[in-house]
Amino acid sequence: MTVIPQKRKKGASVLKQSTYDHPFGIKPMGNSYFDSSNGIKECKSHGLSVFNVLPEQQLLELLIYLGPEAAAKLAQTSRAFYVYCYHDDLWRQFTIKRFNGDFEFIINWRNTFKSKYQKYIQDSPIKIQGFYSDLLYTAWRCVSVPLKDLCxxxxxxxxxxxxxxxxxxxxxxxxxxxxxxxxxxxxxxxxxxxxNFEYLLGTDFKFRAEAVDITFANYYKYMTQCKEEAPLYLFDKKCTFDEKMRNxxxxxxxxxxxxxxxxxxxxxxxxxxxxxxxxxxxxxxxxxxxxxxxxxxxxxxxxxxxxxxxxxxxxxxxxxxxxxxxxxxxxxxxxxxxxxxxxxxxxxxxxxxxxxxxxxxxxxxxxxxxxxxxxxxxxxxxxxxxxxxxxESVLNFCKKKPEQVSGFCHGDLYEEFKKGLQQDMPQVWDKVKHLDQASAKETWNNLCMEKSFSFSF
Amino acid sequence: MASVKLTTSDDKEYTLDRELIFQSNLIKNMVTDLDVFDAPIPLPNVTSSTLDIVIKYLKIHKDDPPPPDKPIEKAVDDMIDEDKELMKLEFNIMADVILAANYLDIPGLLDIGCRTVAWHIKQCKDYHEIREKFNIPKELWRSEEEIAEMKKELNGILG
Missing domain, CATH: 2.60.120.650 (Cupin)
Known part of the structure; x- marks a missing residue:
């Protein structure tokens, strides 16, 4: 089967570009009915061949397994695969997996990945017709909708x-x-x-942004260019203890x-x-x-x-x-x-x-x-x-929900906290020690309660 | 040993050991949450031929420890021989198995399904070969420049 190529508009186009126009021309599912009555054929079902049965989220997860090289090959097979394989979130994962924080962001993740291997040449997205996806369109909406209207x-x-x-x-x-x-x-x-950003650019820390270790120079390049639904967020604990910033x-x-x-x-x-x-x-x-x-x-x-x-x-x-x-x-x-x-x-x-x-x-x-x-x-x-x-709230939490304690890898937070208070702040411990004594029976009751909730007999 | 009844989309009823089918998080949660023991659970998007493959997988892995977090880009060589054998399937059936694994929430099966498909795609030297292998109809959708651009880009990534 051969599909007639769609002419792309060049230069000053007839239609005014709306804020919500997806760069690849992806439209929400609802448009397919209207378009089909205007003679536009949808291109997903044949373009994905046997994989059309998969939910889109699952398809995207499958594409992660391909890695960048195979994804770039698959992108050339059909319009539908082009759109999924160029989904930038995929390239975010490829880039971080291969380079961690050692990248200089250029426009989007795919270009960033490419720039590690070749002199950077900007490409223009190919606009296609007949592709409908609520998942990808919503992701784009989330990137493009003005925050003032949203929040x-x-x-x-x-x-x-x-x-x-x-x-x-x-x-x-x-x-x-x-x-x-x-x-x-x-x-x-x-x-x-x-x-401010200039100040941070002058620091020589490696900052932590989710699973990425990155210099501020590289993070700044990223944060000033990225257009993402959920941008990589810098959350660094070390630098706040460094004497340069601590004071x-x-x-x-x-x-x-x-x-x-x-x-x-x-x-x-x-x-x-x-x-x-x-x-x-x-x-x-x-x-x-x-x-x-x-x-x-x-x-x-x-x-x-x-x-x-x-x-x-x-x-x-x-x-x-x-x-x-x-x-x-x-x-x-x-x-x-x-x-x-x-x-x-x-x-x-x-x-x-x-x-x-x-x-x-x-x-x-x-x-x-x-x-x-x-x-x-x-x-x-x-x-x-x-x-x-x-x-009291903290002590109760640590005692009753030890499996939910977070950020502590030295055994039992409740016991360690108790020991610390007894040693360093005995007068504080005196005020709350009733929790420690009263709770043997209570803890048992709580455990029983939780059990009966999580397993139905 | 209590059992669980399932009905496939082609109306075949299966009675399976709980221990076996509880590798499916969907079924496990459904049965433990809702106490539905007797009524058969309908699986509207799983055919009996797909479920047969799923059950083979469950039998191979019934004594496995819980799976670790999902790995990315793992080589197909890490798969055990029984799984490799099981995944020798037509691609349309493989897609159905991935769909079923996703629906039934069986992470291990989803993982080997995706890995196997990825392996097949990686074997192809170019997109023409992928099209042929997966029966993707030829589309003329790119201009000559765009074809050249994407080719150059790919060559750059391939190094």
Whole structure:
């Protein structure tokens, strides 16, 4: 069978390029009916041959197995394979697998991969007709839809406070376990003036971005060019302890309790520098080990959505024991699919949300669900901590859910934490030791409860 | 040993040991969550001939430890001989097996299915050969320049 070639439009085209036009001409499934009545034949079913039976997600996973060389060959067989084999997420995986952070990003991942082997020549995407895919089209939508339309930047219902006494902060926010934005902390840090992209470009750290170790020069090339649904997010713990950066910020009194410090070198990771382009961020999660957190925006701005403990956000499916969170969709897709819907929810079911701007710091109370979207390229600093107000919660969590303890690889966090408190802060331990004694029976009951939930008899 | 009943899309009923079929996460979760022991579970997109291959796989692997995280680009040589033998299939059947493994959530079978397909594609010297092997109809969709461009690009990657 031979398919007549489609003429591509060159130069000033007749149709105005819409923001939502996919560079390959991919359209949502719904268009196939309309197009077919106009004589455009769909090209997926014959183009994929026997593999047309597979769900698209599965097909993309199969293509990962091919590796770059075979994928590039397969791309030439048909329009349908061209589109899937050029899906840039595939090339992100190929590039990272082969080069880790040793790449200089050029336009997209496939070009980046190619540039490792040949002098860079920009190619233009081939626009095809008759290809319909909700999966690929949605991925493109998530990349191209303006964030201001997507994220409800005008919705802002978190208290903003300044000039608070420590006592007032504890009474009004820490004890009720309620989020608040403090507007007069970050400005006093040397980091507020000093940390920007130029400054980071001058550092010689290898930063950690997900599974990639990368210099800031290379990360910056990436973050200023990438157009991705879920950009690679720099989350580095080491640099915040380096003397060059450590003295550029002071932990404010409000957050200065740090009971995990009794764990000394065994303590779970707790402080990170966060850098990312617009559209980067974190999907819904609860912070580990029932810790509180603060997040200081040094450059850029972040949209936060928070749900109180036990209110599972729409579109999020935690496993029964709470150990795993699956958000089947990316951050952008969550906003696209669910955020618009919840605007109609009754007020008491609405999340707490705000745009945290440059120079502001957000208190994220323990056990709250939250997601964060960077509205512009940004730099932030975050730290998780345990204070008197969440100590009981942390101890209960570590004791009752040891399998869910995160970032600790030195045995039993509960026992180590207890030992540390007994040694270094006996007066603190005295206040909470009733939890230790009272709980033998309670723990057993809890175990039985959990058992009966996870296995149905 | 309790058993589980399944019905394929061509209406054949199977009765399988729980221990065997619980390698399918889908069936395992369904049975443990819903307590459906007696009613047969319909598998609308699995034919009996595909399920026969799946069952062969389950029998080969019934004593395996739980699978590790999914590897990427593993060589087909890492596969055990029984699996290689099992994967000697027509490509349309192989696609059905991958579909079934995906649907039934049997990661090990999905893995060897994908690896085998990838191996076959990697054996082909160019796209003409891939087309022939997988019966992909010839499409004229690229201009001469685009063909040349993609060829150059590929040669660059191949080094």
């Amino acid at each position: 409800g930047v005008e919705n802002d219902n978190i208290d903003r406070r300044s000039n608070m006494t420590l006592e007032a902060f504890i009474q009004e926010y820490m004890i009720p376990n309620k989020p608040v934005i403090l507007t007069d902390v970050v400005q006093n840090w040397p980091a507020y003036k000093k940390w 550029d910020f002071q932990i404010p009194d409000y957050f200065n309790q740090d009971l995990f410090s009794v764990l000394k070198e065994k303590r779970p990771d707790y402080r990170w520098l966060i850098v990312g382009p617009e559209r980067s961020g974190s999907t819904f999660h609860i912070d580990p080990n029932s810790t509180n957190a603060w997040n200081a925006v040094i450059k850029g701005s972040k949209k936060w959505i928070l749900y109180p403990p036990n209110h599972i956000p729409p579109g999020v499916y935690p496993s029964r024991d709470g150990s795993e969170v699956t958000s089947p969709v990316s951050l952008a897709e969550w906003f696209l699919n669910y955020y618009q819907d919840i605007q109609d929810d009754p007020i008491e079911q609405r999340p707490v949300e705000a745009v945290c701007k440059e120079g502001e710091i957000l208190f994220v109370p323990n056990k709250w669900w939250h997601c964060v979207m960077n509205l512009e390229p940004g730099i932030a600093l975050t730290q998780n901590f345990v204070g008197m107000e969440n100590l």
